Amino acid sequence: xxxxxxxxxxxxxxxxxxxxxxxxxxxxxxxxxxxxxxxxxxxxxxxxxxxxxxxxxxxxxxxx
Amino acid sequence: xxxxxxxxxxxxxxxxxxxxxxxxxxxxxxxxxxxxxxxxxxxxxxxxxxxxxxxxxxxxxxxxxxxxxxxxxxxxxxxxxxxxxxxxxxxxxxxxxxxxxxxxxxxxxxxxxxxxxxxxxxxxxxxxxxxxxxxxxxxxxxxxxxxxxxxxxxxxxxxxxxxxxxxxxxxxxxxxxxxxxxxxxxxxxxxxxxxxx
Numbered sequence: 001x002x003x004x005x006x007x008x009x010x011x012x013x014x015x016x017x018x019x020x021x022x023x024x025x026x027x028x029x030x031x032x033x034x035x036x037x038x039x040x041x042x043x044x045x046x047x048x049x050x051x052x053x054x055x056x057x058x059x060x061x062x063x064x
Numbered sequence: 065x066x067x068x069x070x071x072x073x074x075x076x077x078x079x080x081x082x083x084x085x086x087x088x089x090x091x092x093x094x095x096x097x098x099x100x101x102x103x104x105x106x107x108x109x110x111x112x113x114x115x116x117x118x119x120x121x122x123x124x125x126x127x128x129x130x131x132x133x134x135x136x137x138x139x140x141x142x143x144x145x146x147x148x149x150x151x152x153x154x155x156x157x158x159x160x161x162x163x164x165x166x167x168x169x170x171x172x173x174x175x176x177x178x179x180x181x182x183x184x185x186x187x188x189x190x191x192x193x194x195x196x197x198x199x200x201x202x203x204x205x206x207x208x209x210x211x212x213x214x215x216x217x218x219x220x221x222x223x224x225x226x227x228x229x230x231x232x233x234x235x236x237x238x239x240x241x242x243x244x245x246x247x248x249x250x251x252x253x254x255x256x257x258x259x260x261x
Contacts, residue, residue: 005131005149008107008164012157044158050140050150053158058135 011037078189080117088121090245090256106165116143173225196225217259
């Protein structure tokens, strides 16, 4: 993901801002790290350059 | 045509079909005709991007910044591989208020019996619950929050999910609806609704 994407992302639970932690970069892209809600502290992983912003209760759901 | 036929051999990611093309054509044409030219300076979200086809068309044919989301991890990976900025998300939940000038969505809309359970990603991409609107209704209830002032929604609706019922539900959420494209097939008519406030 591009770092500028952060400007339009928020915590899916409480809509507060997210902070990028432990960012790994490849060229100008963020390919790894964690997005952390500044309010509730929920953590959202960035997997292979794609932020996974599913609410925690949907994250483990993986059909076949 | 039932789900089984429609699923074909692909089981992970919905591949572009007539509905995808109708939506892409309509969004590109409408974005070219509003504001200051072909999507200039605007930000567009495609919800449930699947293969990334519609988002890719919008990115290629307009100047808009295009973001694509999907619930399905295989879909967001496939869409990213074709160069689209992707987010794994449930509808519009992780986007800030007023983020988008346009939101496009080709939702799962095939009515399915309650005991139909394949429980794979393709079923999730197609099934709209008993009335075909199990995903459309929560989308309509939440999409207004992420629209910028003057923002519009392009929603692909099938006659199988009852276009009038969808328009009525959109009305309850404060949207006016206009049909901007349609295409008839022997088994269904596809319509692109433009929703605005």
